Amino acid sequence: xxxxxxxxxxxxxxxxxxxxxxxxxxxxxxxxNAWIRTPPDPRISAVVVDAGPDVADDWIAERAGPGDxxxxxxxxxxxxxxxxxxxxxxxxxxxxxxxxIGGALAGRTIAEHLRGIGEITGxxxxxxxxxxxxxxxxxxxxxxxxxxx
Numbered sequence: 001x002x003x004x005x006x007x008x009x010x011x012x013x014x015x016x017x018x019x020x021x022x023x024x025x026x027x028x029x030x031x032x033n034a035w036i037r038t039p040p041d042p043r044i045s046a047v048v049v050d051a052g053p054d055v056a057d058d059w060i061a062e063r064a065g066p067g068d069x070x071x072x073x074x075x076x077x078x079x080x081x082x083x084x085x086x087x088x089x090x091x092x093x094x095x096x097x098x099x100x101i102g103g104a105l106a107g108r109t110i111a112e113h114l115r116g117i118g119e120i121t122g123x124x125x126x127x128x129x130x131x132x133x134x135x136x137x138x139x140x141x142x143x144x145x146x147x148x149x
Contacts, residue, residue, distance in 0.1 A: 064081045
């Protein structure tokens with residue numbers, strides 16, 4: 001049975017995830033370092049983990065597997081869940097795959113290095129309505145892929 005795992009601390013599409021999960025009757029795990037309000041639905045679980053680097057990522061990576069969908073902007077977490085057989089989506093709808101995750105990891109490493117030497121790298125672009133729409137389409141497609149397995 002497909003489950004959604006949400007790296008929730010900075011996720012802008014939680015409401016969309018809840019709607020898609022309700023439509024398909026899927027469980028959702030909303031994982032964060034602090035309490036986040038979730039709808040009163042028995043299929044939605046708010047999981048609060050200890051504060052610290054990668055604690056939420058570790059919780060998700062230890063549980064996500066084939067047929068599951070992980071929603072995250074965290075590239076190393078996406079890499080981990082892909083290796084475990086789960087599907088991974090960025091909140092903008094970009095699907096992380098074995099073909100594109102290596103380049104994303106390399107770009108992340110370069111950006112970290114540049115920031116470390118004082119360069120201003122800019123950060124992510126603003127989240128748009130088009131991103132939200134693209135995410136909904138990608139999430140529906142991920143559920144269809146998972147159900148075909």
